[in-house]
Amino acid sequence: MSATEITTSATADLPSGDPVPSAIPLPVAKPKPFPIKEVITAAPSNIDAFLAHLQRCLQTPSGIDTALLFLCYSSRFSASILEHLTRPAIQRSAQQLLALAASLPPSATLVFTAKALPGRSAALALVFAKRLRALSAMVTDARTFLRLWGLLNMYFWLRRLVAKKTAGEAEKKTDKLETAISWFQLSTCVVFQALENGAYLSSKGVLGWAPATQRRASLWSARFWAAFVGAEVGRLLYENRKRGQRARAEKFADGKTAAEVQAEETEWTATWRKTLLRNLAWAPLTLHWSSETGLLSETAVGALACVPGVIQMRDLWRKTAAE
Numbered sequence: 001m002s003a004t005e006i007t008t009s010a011t012a013d014l015p016s017g018d019p020v021p022s023a024i025p026l027p028v029a030k031p032k033p034f035p036i037k038e039v040i041t042a043a044p045s046n047i048d049a050f051l052a053h054l055q056r057c058l059q060t061p062s063g064i065d066t067a068l069l070f071l072c073y074s075s076r077f078s079a080s081i082l083e084h085l086t087r088p089a090i091q092r093s094a095q096q097l098l099a100l101a102a103s104l105p106p107s108a109t110l111v112f113t114a115k116a117l118p119g120r121s122a123a124l125a126l127v128f129a130k131r132l133r134a135l136s137a138m139v140t141d142a143r144t145f146l147r148l149w150g151l152l153n154m155y156f157w158l159r160r161l162v163a164k165k166t167a168g169e170a171e172k173k174t175d176k177l178e179t180a181i182s183w184f185q186l187s188t189c190v191v192f193q194a195l196e197n198g199a200y201l202s203s204k205g206v207l208g209w210a211p212a213t214q215r216r217a218s219l220w221s222a223r224f225w226a227a228f229v230g231a232e233v234g235r236l237l238y239e240n241r242k243r244g245q246r247a248r249a250e251k252f253a254d255g256k257t258a259a260e261v262q263a264e265e266t267e268w269t270a271t272w273r274k275t276l277l278r279n280l281a282w283a284p285l286t287l288h289w290s291s292e293t294g295l296l297s298e299t300a301v302g303a304l305a306c307v308p309g310v311i312q313m314r315d316l317w318r319k320t321a322a323e
Contacts, residue, residue: 068139070313073302075132079129079136199221229282229283285304285305
């Protein structure tokens with residue numbers, strides 16, 4: 001019998017509803033007054049600490065992009081949820097109004113005030129969703145603008161790969177598969193960034209690409225990003241397999257203790273899992289954006305994109321914590 005079966009059989013006969021009273025009455029603790037004064041006193045310092053922490057998050061370009069990523073897709077997902085929840089209420093209200101109008105004689109005149117209209121709260125929720133979606137679109141545009149200089153980063157990525165290849169050939173320690181994956185990823189990123197830059201600058205009138213060309217460039221840009229994500233998932237799996245095959249002498253190199261090795265493995269595994277989860281969340285999104293008609297609903301897009309946003313924001317928040 002498995003552990004799951006043991007747990008299920010042990011809890012199957014427990015009574016439902018109210019818990020069985022204890023044979024010995026338990027003492028009832030007197031409720032403590034809510035420390036509202038302490039909360040009000042501490043509020044300014046808590047707000048100050050939060051804003052100081054947020055400022056530290058926004059002091060680097062990568063921190064700004066992470067914060068914008070989180071804001072972009074959390075607002076987009078929230079807008080989708082609000083629309084999903086309120087549209088049935090709006091439809092029911094419209095049906096009620098139509099039924100009411102149909103039941104009255106032709107000569108009757110209907111006069112509605114804003115408060116009398118059914119579904120008013122749902123309508124306000126839809127307005128708020130519209131504002132959130134506008135915020136998401138604005139942040140998306142800002143992130144695309146900030147990525148215009150991405151090709152510079154790829155130039156230095158190229159230099160690192162060349163230097164690594166030269167050093168590896170000198171020491172005869174080059175992993176050919178890992179090197180091939182890195183060069184493939186660099187190539188896909190260069191094409192992705194070049195196409196995205198061209199489409200974005202043309203949409204703003206800086207370049208002269210036609211709208212149809214911009215559309216094709218955007219689609220192929222997403223397809224090269226999808227290729228990068230697929231290669232990254234493969235690289236992560238290969239890296240995990242390679243790390244698991246390390247010899248004991250390699251693990252305990254430089255005189256490391258067992259505790260140090262365990263701590264290092266725990267940290268590496270946690271980082272590896274988060275990186276894999278982020279890319280697994282991006283994978284269906286890149287395929288969705290690579291398609292002419294799209295593959296996912298708006299809610300699914302927001303939910304999946306929130307995964308890397310939350311992961312990266314949590315890491316950034318932890319790394320920028322005060323000493």
